[in-house]
Amino acid sequence: MSTQKTKVRIGVDIGGTFTDISIMDARGGIITKKVASTVDNYARAIGEGLAAAFGENALGGADVAELLHGTTVASNAILELKGARTGLITTKGFRDVLELRLLRMPRLYDLLWEKPPALVERSLRLEVDERVDAKGKIVRPLDPAEVEAALDRLLAEKVEAISVCLLHAYVNDAHERMIRDIIRRRAPEMVLSISSEVLPEIKEYERTSTTVINSYVKPVVGRYLKSLTADLKGVGITAPLLLMQSNGGLTPAEVAAEMPVHIIESGPAAGVIGARALARRAGFDKVISFDMGGTTAKAALVENGEVTRAEEYSVGGGIMIGSRLMSGAGYVLKVPAIDLAEVGAGGGSIIAIDAGGAPQVGPLSAGAFPGPVCYDLGGTEPTVTDANVVLGYINPTELAGGAVKLHAEKSRAVLAEKIAAPLGLPVERAAHGAHLVAAANMIRAIKAVSSERGRDPREFALVAFGGNGPLFAAGMARALGIRRVIVPPSAGVFSAVGLLYSDVEYHLSRTYRQRTTALDLPGLVAAWQALEDQAREKLAADGFRPDQIHLRRFAKLHYKGQAYELSVPMPEGPVTEATSARLDQAFGDEHERTYGHRAGPGEPVELVSLNLAATGELDTLRDTGGGMAAATAAPGERQAYFGPEHGWLPTPILGRGHLVGRDRQGPVVIEEYDCTCVVPPGMTARLDPHGNITIDTGIAA
Structure with a gap:
C-alpha cells in the first residue's frame, strides 16, 4: 500500500463533545480543525468539518491520499x-x-x-x-x-x-x-x-x-461506514478509508465492517500511538499517556518505545480497565487492545453534591449538547469546564479560536447556587475543590496502568493531550511524584494527529497448549508458520509489499493450574531446544514484575497460545516535527486561583511561541486553538527542539 507524497493525509477522531481533524500536508506540516460532534449522526460532523477545513486551506477531496479514522460508534452501541x-x-x-x-x-x-x-x-x-x-x-x-x-x-x-x-x-x-x-x-x-x-x-x-x-x-x-463513505464522497474524497483498531493498528474499512470487534475501543487508541511516536522522537523510554476530553479521561503506558497491550478487556462496565486484577463489570472482549484505563471525567462532567454532602464529579456528562452552562446552549448543571472558567484557567470569552463562545458569568452563578452555597464556601473555593476531585478521579486511571501493573509512575514522564489534559496534567503529576510533563503541539486534537503515526496491523492467534519442558518443536514451528502465512496473505491483499511487512511473535503462558496467562515476546531466531528455557525465563520475569513474585525453578510452565502482531508499514510522509517561531504579540494577563495556599494570582497568558528561547516560571496559562495548558506556581515550562511544551514539576530527582 502506497500513496503519493504530494497529497495530504487526514486523521479524524470523534469524541463525545468535539470531532477533531488533523491534516498533514505535503511538507509534513499539521493543519487542525475542531468542530462540535453531531451525536445524532457522527458522520455528519466529519463531512461538515472537512468541508470547512478544505475551504480554509484551499484543499479538495482530490488532494487526499488516505483518511484515517478513530470512532466510538461500536462502543456506543x-x-x-x-x-x-x-x-x-x-x-x-x-x-x-x-x-x-x-x-x-x-x-x-x-x-x-x-x-x-x-x-x-x-x-x-x-x-x-x-x-x-x-x-x-x-x-x-x-x-x-x-x-x-x-x-x-x-x-x-x-x-x-x-x-x-x-x-x-x-x-x-x-x-x-x-x-x-x-x-x-x-x-x-x-x-x-x-x-x-x-x-x-x-x-x-x-x-x-x-x-x-x-x-x-x-x-x-456497517450502517455508519456506509453513511460516512457517502458523506466523504460529498466533499469529493474517494481515497482509502482506514479505521483505528483497539490494538493501535489501522485496518481497511472493509475489514472493520466484517470484524468490528477489533474497533470497539478505536477512539482512545490513536492518542496512545501518537504518544509513542512522541516518546521515540524526544528520547523518552517511559511515558504515561493522559488524554482528557469532554466526557472521559484515559491513561495508558508506553515502555521502551512500545505500547502496553491487554489480551482482554471489558466494555460497558463504568471505569474501563484492561486489568488482570479487576474484571466482571462489563462485556468481555478477548482481543488485543491497548491497555487503557478510562474514567468518566472530562470537561463536560457534571459537578454535584452527593447524599453525604460531599462534592462529586461525573460520571454523568453534559456532553456536546447542552454542554457546560458557559456554552449557553441550555445547560443547567455545573461542569468541570464551568469550574475552570471560574478559576481563571480557561479564556472566559471563547474556545477553539472563537468557534465556541463562553459566558463566564453563567458559570459563576450556577456554581455559586448549586455547589458553593450548599457547602458554605466562596465560589472559587468550591470550584477549586471540584477541580481537585476531578483530578483525583483521573489519578485513579493513571495508577491503574502504572502502580497496579507493578510500574512506579515516578519513573515515567506524563504526556498530556486532549482538550482538557494539559489543563490538569501538571497538578496531577505533582501529586503522583512525576517530574516531567510533556504537552505536544496540537495537543487538543492529538488523537487525530496520532492516527497519522499509525500503520495497518493485524493480531492473529491460536491455542497451542504444551508444557514448555516438552515442546513439540516441529509442531510449534509449523504453527508459527501457519500464522505468518495467514498474516502475510492478509497484508498482501491490502496492497503491502514484502519489505513493508513486519511480524512480531508473542506467547501466552501460565504456571500449570493457573487460569490466566501473561504474554511475553517470543525469543528471536529459530525455535530450538533452548527456546523452552528462554520462554520460562521471560515468563518468570513478567510474572514477578506484574504480581511481585515468581515460582521456584521446578514449577511447570505451560504454553497456552501463540500470538502474532503483523504490521503493514504505510509508505507515506510522517510529521517531521520542526521548530516554532517566537511569538511577537505581547502576553496578556488575568487573575487565576490556585487554591487556599496561593489564592488569586496575576497570571501571564501566553501562546506556545512565547516559550521559544526562554523558560517561564509558573503560574502561567498557555492558550492555544485546541486546548489550554496550566503551569501552577513552583513549576517551570519550556519548549523542546520538537515544539513540545515540557513542564518541570519541581520534584527533586
Whole structure:
C-alpha cells in the first residue's frame, strides 16, 4: 500500500463533545480543525468539518491520499444497548454461558450491583446436540436437520445477526463451518459470526462473548461506514478509508465492517500511538499517556518505545480497565487492545453534591449538547469546564479560536447556587475543590496502568493531550511524584494527529497448549508458520509489499493450574531446544514484575497460545516535527486561583511561541486553538527542539 507524497493525509477522531481533524500536508506540516460532534449522526460532523477545513486551506477531496479514522460508534452501541437483535447457536449444555459469565464481582461487597443484561436474550440462544473433544475428535456428529430447525426459529424471531460458538471449535471448526454453510445457503443476507474465525482460542465464555459482540455491533458499524463513505464522497474524497483498531493498528474499512470487534475501543487508541511516536522522537523510554476530553479521561503506558497491550478487556462496565486484577463489570472482549484505563471525567462532567454532602464529579456528562452552562446552549448543571472558567484557567470569552463562545458569568452563578452555597464556601473555593476531585478521579486511571501493573509512575514522564489534559496534567503529576510533563503541539486534537503515526496491523492467534519442558518443536514451528502465512496473505491483499511487512511473535503462558496467562515476546531466531528455557525465563520475569513474585525453578510452565502482531508499514510522509517561531504579540494577563495556599494570582497568558528561547516560571496559562495548558506556581515550562511544551514539576530527582 502506497500513496503519493504530494497529497495530504487526514486523521479524524470523534469524541463525545468535539470531532477533531488533523491534516498533514505535503511538507509534513499539521493543519487542525475542531468542530462540535453531531451525536445524532457522527458522520455528519466529519463531512461538515472537512468541508470547512478544505475551504480554509484551499484543499479538495482530490488532494487526499488516505483518511484515517478513530470512532466510538461500536462502543456506543454496546454502552447504549442499541446493537442488532442477535441470535446464538451453541453446543447443547452451553446455552447460559453468557449469563453465568466468570462469576466475578467487580465490587465484592456491593449487594445492589447487577450484572449487565446478556446481549442475546435467552429465547434467542439455541442449542445443537453436537460434541467435539478438547483434542479435536468428533465425539457426537452434528445433525444438519437440527441446525435447520434452530435457524427456522431464529428467522421467525426476525433476528438481524447470528453468532455461532461451539465447544472446542478452536481446535476443530468442522461443525461451525457446517452451520455457517447452512445459514449462508438459507439466509445469504444474514449477518453472521463464527467463533473459529473471530477468536480461535480456548475459554468458552470469552470466546462466546467476543463472537456475540462482533455480531451485535456489525450492522451498526456497517450502517455508519456506509453513511460516512457517502458523506466523504460529498466533499469529493474517494481515497482509502482506514479505521483505528483497539490494538493501535489501522485496518481497511472493509475489514472493520466484517470484524468490528477489533474497533470497539478505536477512539482512545490513536492518542496512545501518537504518544509513542512522541516518546521515540524526544528520547523518552517511559511515558504515561493522559488524554482528557469532554466526557472521559484515559491513561495508558508506553515502555521502551512500545505500547502496553491487554489480551482482554471489558466494555460497558463504568471505569474501563484492561486489568488482570479487576474484571466482571462489563462485556468481555478477548482481543488485543491497548491497555487503557478510562474514567468518566472530562470537561463536560457534571459537578454535584452527593447524599453525604460531599462534592462529586461525573460520571454523568453534559456532553456536546447542552454542554457546560458557559456554552449557553441550555445547560443547567455545573461542569468541570464551568469550574475552570471560574478559576481563571480557561479564556472566559471563547474556545477553539472563537468557534465556541463562553459566558463566564453563567458559570459563576450556577456554581455559586448549586455547589458553593450548599457547602458554605466562596465560589472559587468550591470550584477549586471540584477541580481537585476531578483530578483525583483521573489519578485513579493513571495508577491503574502504572502502580497496579507493578510500574512506579515516578519513573515515567506524563504526556498530556486532549482538550482538557494539559489543563490538569501538571497538578496531577505533582501529586503522583512525576517530574516531567510533556504537552505536544496540537495537543487538543492529538488523537487525530496520532492516527497519522499509525500503520495497518493485524493480531492473529491460536491455542497451542504444551508444557514448555516438552515442546513439540516441529509442531510449534509449523504453527508459527501457519500464522505468518495467514498474516502475510492478509497484508498482501491490502496492497503491502514484502519489505513493508513486519511480524512480531508473542506467547501466552501460565504456571500449570493457573487460569490466566501473561504474554511475553517470543525469543528471536529459530525455535530450538533452548527456546523452552528462554520462554520460562521471560515468563518468570513478567510474572514477578506484574504480581511481585515468581515460582521456584521446578514449577511447570505451560504454553497456552501463540500470538502474532503483523504490521503493514504505510509508505507515506510522517510529521517531521520542526521548530516554532517566537511569538511577537505581547502576553496578556488575568487573575487565576490556585487554591487556599496561593489564592488569586496575576497570571501571564501566553501562546506556545512565547516559550521559544526562554523558560517561564509558573503560574502561567498557555492558550492555544485546541486546548489550554496550566503551569501552577513552583513549576517551570519550556519548549523542546520538537515544539513540545515540557513542564518541570519541581520534584527533586
